[in-house]
Amino acid sequence: MQRLKLFLPLIIFVLLALVFLGVELRVKSGDYSPTAMPSALVDKPLPDFDLPTLNGERAGPGDMPAQAYLVNVWATWCPTCHYEHPFLVELQRRGIPIIGVDYKDSADAAQRWLQEKGDPYVMTLFDADGQFGLDLGVTGAPETYLVDSNGIVRFRFQGALDEKVWLKEFAPRVAALKGGAE
Amino acid sequence: MRLLFALISLVFAVNAAAVIESYEFDNDIQRDRYNAFIEELRCPKCQNQNLSGSDSEIARDLRRKVHDMIMADKSDAEITQYMLDRYGDFVLYRPRFAGTTAVLWLMPAALILLGLIVWYRMGKRRGAGPAAPVELDSRERERLASLLGEEDRNA
Numbered sequence A: 001m002q003r004l005k006l007f008l009p010l011i012i013f014v015l016l017a018l019v020f021l022g023v024e025l026r027v028k029s030g031d032y033s034p035t036a037m038p039s040a041l042v043d044k045p046l047p048d049f050d051l052p053t054l055n056g057e058r059a060g061p062g063d064m065p066a067q068a069y070l071v072n073v074w075a076t077w078c079p080t081c082h083y084e085h086p087f088l089v090e091l092q093r094r095g096i097p098i099i100g101v102d103y104k105d106s107a108d109a110a111q112r113w114l115q116e117k118g119d120p121y122v123m124t125l126f127d128a129d130g131q132f133g134l135d136l137g138v139t140g141a142p143e144t145y146l147v148d149s150n151g152i153v154r155f156r157f158q159g160a161l162d163e164k165v166w167l168k169e170f171a172p173r174v175a176a177l178k179g180g181a182e
Numbered sequence B: 001m002r003l004l005f006a007l008i009s010l011v012f013a014v015n016a017a018a019v020i021e022s023y024e025f026d027n028d029i030q031r032d033r034y035n036a037f038i039e040e041l042r043c044p045k046c047q048n049q050n051l052s053g054s055d056s057e058i059a060r061d062l063r064r065k066v067h068d069m070i071m072a073d074k075s076d077a078e079i080t081q082y083m084l085d086r087y088g089d090f091v092l093y094r095p096r097f098a099g100t101t102a103v104l105w106l107m108p109a110a111l112i113l114l115g116l117i118v119w120y121r122m123g124k125r126r127g128a129g130p131a132a133p134v135e136l137d138s139r140e141r142e143r144l145a146s147l148l149g150e151e152d153r154n155a
Helices: A002-006 A008-029 A079-093 A107-117 A131-136 A163-181 B002-011 B028-040 B057-071 B076-091 B099-127 B138-154
Strands: A069-074 A098-103 A123-127 A143-147 A153-158
Touching: A002 A008, A069 A079, A069 A131, A079 A098, A079 A107, A079 A163, A098 A131, A107 A123, A123 A131, A131 B057, A131 B076, A143 A163, A153 A163, B028 B057, B028 B076, B057 B076
Parallel strands: A069 A098, A098 A123
Antiparallel strands: A069 A143, A143 A153
């Protein structure tokens, strides 16, 4: 027992080292991101809004799709959104409804972007002053929210969507929502 | 002496890299409230900066929002709740006491308590006086003698 006490500092050190190594490995493998923040919106309804769309119409919560959909916050000034865009087009091809939120952007640049790169969005809300972004609790772009058929936010992802993120984070949740609806 | 003073003042130096924005206020109370809020609210984009220290877009927006809400005569509780609804407990540098933050609040007290207990027990043991002298049996005495004898030879 006395012997063991002598080794106590070493034992504590080894335990801590193991804990930190574990965290580091999870960061490396992408399981855990120290910058990811839980969204305060999860399991709450999408905040109310009344915004112009890029087509010049106005839209509110009543205009949202009837089935589960994605809300994708993007902007032309956001480099990661360039990277993400082709995958959004691919998701549209797979029949996933996506609502775009053009966040603190210029409408001209945004329209040009959609013409050149393809438009994966059912509609794009134009959030010029970022107020809707604030209500969503965004910290930057891109961010993607999964909203169920009742308009409840189920999941928020910060960063670019790609096949890997989709399969890991979104596909199971979308499948669960579909299963629950039937 | 001068160097010492310089070193000591380094310890007390504060981060003065605050962002300069000119907001208009009707009175000093509003200004004080604004300054208190941007000191106490954490920038959601940055890992560890408050709103006043961050130059990020979102911090700028939130500062504007705080200013708007103060000018609209919102109460402190309303402003805090507005931020909580959007960014959760993360935005508060002084987190609320709740199930998820209990460890944060109680850990320091628990550690101090633990330290006091260890300290008390160590003091008690010391107070019990020196341990009784150990009686050596004949084999141990022989070994001791040979060890001491070796040392004498080496010296």
